[in-house]
Amino acid sequence: MKIKVDFDLCESNALCEGIAPDVFEVDDDDFLQLKTDETTEENLERVKQAVASCPRAAISLEDA
Numbered sequence: 001m002k003i004k005v006d007f008d009l010c011e012s013n014a015l016c017e018g019i020a021p022d023v024f025e026v027d028d029d030d031f032l033q034l035k036t037d038e039t040t041e042e043n044l045e046r047v048k049q050a051v052a053s054c055p056r057a058a059i060s061l062e063d064a
C-alpha cells in the first residue's frame, strides 16, 4: 500500500517517528520526511499504528 501524508495537517510532533522510525523522520528543519512511501510486510503493522496514533489524522494508506 502507499503511505500518504497530508503535510498541511502534520504538526511535526514525531509521534509517527516514535512508532515507525524506519518510515517517518522529522528532519532538522522540523519537516516530516517519508523514508519510504510503500508499506512492507515488516512495517505494515507499525504504519497502521502510526495512522491510528497521529493526532492530526495526517497519515493515510491507499491501495497501490
Ligand code: SF4
Pocket: 005, 009, 010, 011, 012, 013, 014, 015, 016, 017, 024, 026, 032, 053, 054, 055, 056, 057, 058, 059
Ligand atoms: S504523528 Fe501525524 S502530526 Fe505527528 S509528525 Fe507524524 S504525521 Fe505529523
